[in-house]
Amino acid sequence: MPQQVRAVVARAKGAPVTVETIVVPDPGPGEAVVRVQACGVCHTDLHYREGGINDAFPFLLGHEAAGVVEAVGEGVTSVAPGDFVVLNWRAVCGDCRACRRGRPWYCFSTFNATQPMTLEDGTPLSPALGIGAFAEKTLVHAGQCTKVPQADPAAAGLIGCGVMAGFGAAVNTAPVVKGDTVAVIGCGGVGNAAIAGAVYAGARQVIAVDLDPRKLEWARGFGATHTVDAHGDVVQQLRDLTGGFGPDVVIEAVGRPETYRQAFDARDLAGTVVLVGVPNPTMTLELPLIDVFGRGGALKSSWYGDCLPSRDFPLLVDLWQQGRLDLDAFVSERIALDEVEEAFAKMERGEVLRSVVVL
Ligand SMILES: NC(=O)c1ccc[n+]([C@@H]2O[C@H](COP(=O)([O-])OP(=O)(O)OC[C@H]3O[C@@H](n4cnc5c(N)ncnc54)[C@H](O)[C@@H]3O)[C@@H](O)[C@H]2O)c1
Ligand SMILES: [Zn+2]
Ligand SMILES: [Zn+2]
Secondary structure (H helix, E strand, C coil), X not given: CCEEEEEEEECCCCCCCEEEEEEECCCCCCXXXXXXXXXXXXXXXXXXXXXXXXXXXXXXXXXXXXEEEEEECCCCCCCCCCCEEEECCCCXXXXXXXXXXXXXXXXXXXXXXXXXXXXXXXXXXXXXXHCCCCECEEEEEHHHEEECCCCCHHHHHHHHCHHHHHHHHHHHHCCCCCCCEEEEECCCHHHHHHHHHHHHCCCCEEEEEECCHHHHHHHHHCCCCEEEECXXXXXXXXXXXXXXXXXXXXXXXXXXXXXXXXXXXHCCCCCEEEECCCCCCCCCCCCCHHHHHHCCCEEEECCHHHCCHHHHHHHHHHHHHCCCCCHHHHEEEEECHHHHHHHHHHHHHCCCCEEEEEC
């Protein structure tokens, strides 16, 4: 029997989100219904609401979630009802050209549920990143459910997007190696996770850059050795802190041309820029080609921290449970479903690292 549950929907570009009744079908072949226990509010949800990702309104928002598998469809053997899972947006296909070349973290044909969830009148919803977890229950592909040891769902769910994206940008994409000097521009949930990743990877210096002093203070808590107020000359300050050379790795976790340019200009010769912030489709960037060549190194983008959920989610839970990754510190507040719109405002005012909807 299809179920009716409460969920957060973005109906139109820029309009405040609303809590609506949605219809969740029974899982078909390869699918699973998950009872969501917690889901973090990521900046990408706000990008969806702003029409910055695409125009496929109405969106069912939420994608950083943990919960319990309620039911599985035909042929599902990877998870079973009762399993505690973190949802992922990279259920690798095993068969696309990336997977066949042994690079499944780039999978170009990831699985999502094939049946739509709908509004009560039958209007199909577009689930954010194929998940849609600001909902009491959601329908996903079984491969989107990654089993992890039982843990606090509010913190565990953050592994499903922002924490993995930031941590992986440092550890997998860059990759930061021991002895590197690293700067992270933008210290929200994603940037602070990149700081934690750089520390884990053995960076000798981890410089946090943000406009907001609160974010810089939190960054120190995640292991930043230095902080830079982005109201000043960021490039100069990063050079001054690194013997005049600039950091080996600069991770951009804002998603704007001006901060990308700072990353490009600040890194040392042969250094690496990692773009993990998501720009909107209207943004453009102009760079002197002579510097692209002359400065050498690598300009990389990081999708989801180049993670493989089945490999990396349990690893992050281990680090957390051993006290080596303070996942709890990302949870600024626990909120109800009808407080997501307010959480967007708090995010924009810089008051939180993550508001987490707890169900
Ligand atoms: N690549 C991926 O797979 C992936 C995954 C999740 C999120 N993201 C993206 O990462 C970005 C960050 O997400 P978040 O949830 O941490 O957002 P957030 O809003 O919590 O954090 C952004 C931070 O950037 C800071 N900032 C803004 N302008 C700045 C500037 N000019 N200089 C320095 N700092 C500045 C803000 O003060 C804030 O602390 C977003 O664009 C989001 O869409 C990417
Ligand atoms: Zn694939
Ligand atoms: Zn996200």
